[in-house]
Amino acid sequence: MIYSIFKNQVFIRNGSWIPPTCAKNASFLRIISALVVRYESGIAESRHWFKTSYLINTIGLSPQSAVSVSKKLHFETSKQPDTVISFLEKHGFSKAQIRNIIQRWPESLLCNPEKNLLPKLQFFYSRRISRFQLLRILAVNPSVFRTSLDNSIIPNFNSFKEFTGCDDDQVLLAYKNDSSILTRKFQSVFAPNLAILKESGVPESTIIVELVLHPRIFSVKPDKFRGIVEEVKKLGFDPSKRSFLTAVQAFLQLSKSTWERKIDLLKQWGWSNEEVVSAFEKYPKTMMFSEQKISAIMSLFVDKMGWKSSYIAKRPVLLAYNLERRIIPRCLVLQALLSKGLIQKFSLNFLVESTEKKFLQRFVIPYKDPYLLKLYEQKLGLPE
Template sequence: MIYSIFKNQVSIRNGSWILPTCAKSVSFCRISSLFVVRYESGIAGKEQSFSISYLINTLGLSPQSALSVSKKIHFETSEQPDTVISFLMNHGFSKPQIRSIIQKWPASLLCNPEKTLLPKFQFFYSKRISGVQLLRILSSNPDILRYSLDNRIIPNFNALKEFTRCNDDQVFSAYRNYSNILSCDFRSMIAPNLAIVKECGMPEPTIMVELVLHPRAFVMNPDKFRITVEEVKKLGFDPLKRSFLTALQAFFQISKSSWDKKTNVLKQWGWSNEVVLSAFVKYPRFMMYSEQKITAVMSFFVHTMGWKALEIAKHPVLISFSLERRIIPRCSVLQALLSKGLIEKFNICFMLKCTEKEFLQRFVIPYEDAYLLKLYEQQLGL
């Protein structure tokens, strides 16, 4: 295959570009980057090549994203895609939002918007959901637009609203937090699970709040859900406390292999299986963070701050804080205070858990030290 570029030719043989000596220039690099996606697609056909060009030039997708989308949809003219894009723009979606929808749901670019999208938009508009919120949520979670309005969306929307006695905005907030809440069958999957936690003694107001904030915890086969609930109870979690549902959510999200990997990471810091479980009971969310984050936070506390790894197990909430936005800036101030002899005793958990205002009032302002404030702002990147 030969492509002509500014009267120069570039040949492809066995997956290699052969660059003519007269074409060794920056302009060639820029032009060739537009064509490499065609080569990477295995010498794409004319139809796919058009799709790729359209996705790059019209929607601004990267060559890699355009190639990925083009493998799922094919079109030879711009007529239908143009209709869909025009429809979405007329309903207030920005170009980046449209790009997000297409990347997450490529088939939407070939749908009939008047039949597939408009009735669903009209249903959401009728619920008086904020236009800005609707655009933001649908562009980040367009999955619901795939499903039948009459057979899936409306029944689940109404069932969730009736069961929780919440308003339309709260139902849509639950969808924002987990898109499957409106696509799975509410009565056969979610309702039985809500009944199970109610049987355990969990207060109904708590259940309703958690359903909106963390709906994913309730979207599971009821038999498996009940087994997991019993496992969480055996660990000592109290159904009257919110940590009970957090532990449930952690068990649902963390596979056994992932749990084992994180446990092995913590064992490198001297934690035993018993210590891991004890820390999990204290703050179950810490096991939901990645192995990389756990390692980075442990390394900072042990190697930079000189703390014992087992002390952190007593306060696993410390692992949840951001290194860049909280731990490092505040610990830098702490080290400065210690080096200046301004403090001797301190509560590290309070220092990291308190609000920004409380931190400044307790550890910076009382000392009237401009250096402390400047150090803190520098660490925050302000």
């Protein structure tokens, strides 16, 4: 508190004091207390406003983001934040990238850039990584700046590269997908799980590709990882095929409750237990799509187009395609052809899965109808 009561006297920090007769008055003390609290609150509010204003005007954060970030920082002048921003600009980070770094790591504004940031940047500069790619990835995932260079970054970088045989820029790509590639010990976290896959017959080439693209699935505890690998084997997945690791990824990413919700959802669309299992075995990503995506696509196929739910269950890859950019435009063209009696037989698989060129050659070009192409391009959002 700014004041204290001692031997019936009220002392203010600036050295003045209030005589005992006033200090004995309870009402007077309550007034003094209220004024002091208001005074201190005003100081705190002023400091908070300075930080928020700085984050908005200097860095370009939105007011909402600025308030959120300011709660994690304590600075009363712009000296240190200005030093950090100047350092990042000097090394080529754009204003948008600096803004991303601060939003993801607010404390960066208070670090010593020469000590905390420069050594990491110098290490990456020494590798065969393009400056453009380096800045872009570090702006998206600045976790490495908070990690020990000698104890973590360098040994993990070298271990990852030695195992995969990939280029330096691919190590950084893996880091972008999961920061633990460089922030957690590779030999104790990733290596045991990679060994489990090798023992199970997963080709090393497949492991390497997945490690770069989806490193997060390899960062769980080995006991849990081994249990899931064995479960996937029991379901009949072939370790030599890519779908094996996709199934492992699905089991790792989805909680039991999420599995149950998605199974219930598919049953609501008429799938049996056997069809759900069969669809997962054919295309493991089926269970990784959001419930909203599954419902939207099934509604279009079943409710609006009148196709049987069981057909989709036999061809679950149909759920993988983008609803707005592919499925809806193509279905509208098909409906137009059917309504005009221009087509009787068609393959749903070909309709959805074919390339753009093949789709146009099969469903648009032969009919020489300008309306079909215009309808299709409008739904794709292409200019007329």
